[in-house]
Amino acid sequence: xxxxxxxxxxxxxxxxxxxxxxxxxxxxxxxxxxxxxxxxxxxxxxxxxxxxxxxxxxxxxxxxxxxxxxxxxxxxxxxxxxxxxxxxxxxxxxxxxxxxxxxxxxxxxxxxxxxxxxxxxxxxxxxx
Numbered sequence: 001x002x003x004x005x006x007x008x009x010x011x012x013x014x015x016x017x018x019x020x021x022x023x024x025x026x027x028x029x030x031x032x033x034x035x036x037x038x039x040x041x042x043x044x045x046x047x048x049x050x051x052x053x054x055x056x057x058x059x060x061x062x063x064x065x066x067x068x069x070x071x072x073x074x075x076x077x078x079x080x081x082x083x084x085x086x087x088x089x090x091x092x093x094x095x096x097x098x099x100x101x102x103x104x105x106x107x108x109x110x111x112x113x114x115x116x117x118x119x120x121x122x123x124x125x126x127x128x
Contacts, residue, residue, distance in 0.1 A: 001025070001026070001082075001090065001091045001092075002082055002083075002084045002088045002089070002090040002091075003022055003088065003089050003090070004085075004087060004088055004089075005020070005087045005088070005089065008020035008021065008022050008089065009021060009022065022089065025064070025089075025091050026062060026064055026091035026093065027062075028062075028111070031062075031111035031113075031114070032111065032112065032113060033111070033112040033113070034109050034110060034111055034112055035109070035110055035111075035112040035115060035116075036107070036108075036109055037106075037107070037108040037109070037110060037115070038105070038106070038107055038108075039104070039105070039106040039108065040103075040104070040105055040106075041070070041072075041098075041100045041103070041104045041106065042100065042103055043070075043100055043101065043102050043103050044100060045099070045100040046097075046098075046099040046100070047059075047097055047098050047099075047122070048097045048099070049125070050121070050122040050125045050126065051097055051118070051121070051122070052125070053121065053125075054118065054121055056077055056095060057097075058077055058094075058095045058096055058097055059092075059094070059095070059096050059097060059098075059115075059118050060094045060095065060114060060117070060118065061094060061110050061111055061114035061115040061117075061118050062091070062092060062093050062094050062110065062111065062114075063090075063091070063092045063108045063109065063110045063115070064090070064091050064108070064109045064110075065089075065090055065092075065106055065107050065108040065109060066088070066089050066090070066106070066107045067084050067085065067086055067087065067088050067090065067104060067105075067106055068086070068104075068105040068106065068107065069086050069102075069103070069104060069105045070085075070086060070100065070101070070102040070103050070104025070105060070106075071083060071084070071085050071086070071100070071101035071102040071104065072084045072098055072099070072100055072101065072104055072106070073098070073099045073101060074090075074092055074096050074097070074098055075096065075097050075098075075099070076093070076095060076096050077095035077096070083101070094114075
């Protein structure tokens with residue numbers, strides 16, 4: 001699920017202060033500690049090959065984040081795709097992969113245990 005900044009509902013609009021909030025933006029039930037992450041990904045990067053061997057060959061960690069720059073295409077387990085562009089706030093549920101359309105800078109918040117498992121798996125694939 002993605003939403004552009006200006007599509008977020010305004011909850012406070014006062015001189016010098018605007019607060020936008022999207023409620024029910026994913027579910028963190030059952031997860032422990034989270035990690036804050038910053039990713040820099042080059043155009044053309046496709047993480048799908050690095051996810052092979054994980055359940056469904058997909059990332060099993062949910063993520064909440066913000067795309068600072070670039071463009072990403074997220075593909076979900078059911079085959080649907082979503083394009084995330086600069087300035088979008090997003091939630092990716094478990095069961096996804098990512099392809100980079102334009103050089104991207106991403107801030108993610110992810111359940112620590114689950115995403116460390118995915119990153120460790122990817123690192124092992126890269127080590128060959």
